[in-house]
Amino acid sequence: xxxxxxxxxxxxxxxxxxxxxxxxxxxxxxxxxxxxxxxxxxxxxxxxxxxxxxxxxxxxxxxxxxxxxxxxxxxxxxxxxxxxxxxxxxxxxxxxxxxxxxxxxxxxxxxxxxxxxxxxxxxxxxxxxxxxxxxxxxxxxxxxxxxxxxxxxxxxxxxxxxxxxxxxxxxxxxxxxxxxxxxxxxxxxxxxxxxxxxxxxxxxxxxxxxxxxxxxxxxxxxxxxxxxxxxxxxxxxxxxxxxxxxxxxxxxxxxxxxxxxxxxxxxxxxxxxxxxxxxxxxxxxxxxxxxxxxxxxxxxxxxxxxxxxxxxxxxxxxxxxxxxxxxxxxxxxxxxxxxxxxxxxxxxxxxxxxxxxxxxxxxxxxxxxxxxxxxxxxxxxxxxxxxxxxxxxxxxxxxxxxxxxxxxxxxxxx
Numbered sequence: 001x002x003x004x005x006x007x008x009x010x011x012x013x014x015x016x017x018x019x020x021x022x023x024x025x026x027x028x029x030x031x032x033x034x035x036x037x038x039x040x041x042x043x044x045x046x047x048x049x050x051x052x053x054x055x056x057x058x059x060x061x062x063x064x065x066x067x068x069x070x071x072x073x074x075x076x077x078x079x080x081x082x083x084x085x086x087x088x089x090x091x092x093x094x095x096x097x098x099x100x101x102x103x104x105x106x107x108x109x110x111x112x113x114x115x116x117x118x119x120x121x122x123x124x125x126x127x128x129x130x131x132x133x134x135x136x137x138x139x140x141x142x143x144x145x146x147x148x149x150x151x152x153x154x155x156x157x158x159x160x161x162x163x164x165x166x167x168x169x170x171x172x173x174x175x176x177x178x179x180x181x182x183x184x185x186x187x188x189x190x191x192x193x194x195x196x197x198x199x200x201x202x203x204x205x206x207x208x209x210x211x212x213x214x215x216x217x218x219x220x221x222x223x224x225x226x227x228x229x230x231x232x233x234x235x236x237x238x239x240x241x242x243x244x245x246x247x248x249x250x251x252x253x254x255x256x257x258x259x260x261x262x263x264x265x266x267x268x269x270x271x272x273x274x275x276x277x278x279x280x281x282x283x284x285x286x287x288x289x290x291x292x293x294x295x296x297x298x299x300x301x302x303x304x305x306x307x308x309x310x311x312x313x314x315x316x317x318x319x320x321x322x323x324x325x326x327x328x329x330x331x332x333x334x335x336x337x338x339x340x341x342x343x344x345x346x347x348x349x350x351x352x353x354x355x356x357x358x359x360x361x362x363x364x365x366x367x368x369x370x371x372x373x374x375x376x377x378x379x380x381x382x383x384x385x386x387x388x389x390x391x392x393x394x395x396x397x398x399x400x401x402x403x404x405x406x407x408x409x410x411x412x413x414x
Contacts, residue, residue: 032283037334049372094121116211135190327391
């Protein structure tokens with residue numbers, strides 16, 4: 001036997017009302033909660049997708065962890081690399097050299113960041129071979145002074161595979177005519193595209209030995225790059241390595257190197273949750289209006305139930321059932337709709353763009369041109385629980401008012 005409060009509450013919810021406006025408000029409340037829940041799930045999934053996509057693109061050209069010295073150089077780097085490679089969380093390690101410069105071809109000049117790498121080791125760390133649009137990373141050979149350019153950088157310089165290009169470094173040399181920048185001619189052996197303008201616009205890769213000669217570093221390197229087996233352990237691994245390395249050498253992981261990106265995404269995600277939660281809150285206020293009118297409409301019924309022995313707590317439960325059912329139906333509908341849209345947003349957005357002839361994410365403005373989505377179970381559970389809790393809270397005051405109804409007063413004019 002189910003409790004009679006549940007039975008009567010369900011009967012009141014299904015029954016036709018004398019005041020049709022109450023049914024209309026109930027439907028609006030359900031739709032409002034469904035819309036709010038669906039919007040929350042979709043937006044949070046898109047924000048998760050942006051975070052995942054940006055992280056993947058950043059780590060597609062930068063290592064998970066870097067070890068370097070206070071001076072920006074590591075002279076005796078082989079023992080340090082052995083320590084880094086010996087860590088069980090490190091999947092691979094490779095030395096690198098970084099420096100600034102300018103590339104010039106004909107009348108085109110671009111400021112760049114030069115990165116000297118060991119091609120085989122770098123490919124193991126970042127998988128850069130998969131992002132090559134032309135040429136191969138293995139074409140970088142020591143002593144041949146080849147260079148690999150980002151796609152936008154190559155386009156700005158009008159450079160193609162096989163072209164000779166002049167690299168100018170800020171480290172000058174003293175001559176009778178004064179300080180003269182160092183110049184070195186390189187030939188283009190490859191073009192890569194990561195999909196993020198900071199790298200495609202301003203990054204050039206050369207062989208490690210060529211970079212050491214260009215910047216007069218001898219056998220020293222700028223640091224050691226490492227790839228981790230688990231990205232989420234990056235901070236812990238960097239702390240472990242710092243405890244084993246000399247005081248003047250420190251380790252930085254990808255979370256600290258790109259902290260601004262991920263902090264901005266997390267902040268936007270929290271703010272969007274708060275803003276869109278107002279939709280659910282407004283729908284919950286409609287539940288209050290619905291139940292207040294329902295209590296007024298059922299004054300005689302409440303009085304009869306009280307005279308038959310129903311307690312004030314039972315009356316309160318009857319009307320809480322109505323409000324909770326409205327919130328539950330709205331939440332379930334919103335969850336189903338939000339999940340369906342979040343899982344198919346990659347097809348829905350291009351269809352809308354094609355239908356109206358617009359582009360939501362222009363390539364020249366945004367890092368990402370396609371709207372990504374990463375539906376997470378935790379977000380769905382939090383949104384559903386939040387909407388249900390708001391709906392439950394909204395039922396308390398009208399139900400309490402119903403429980404205070406006096407039978408004599410309610411039946412006086414019946």
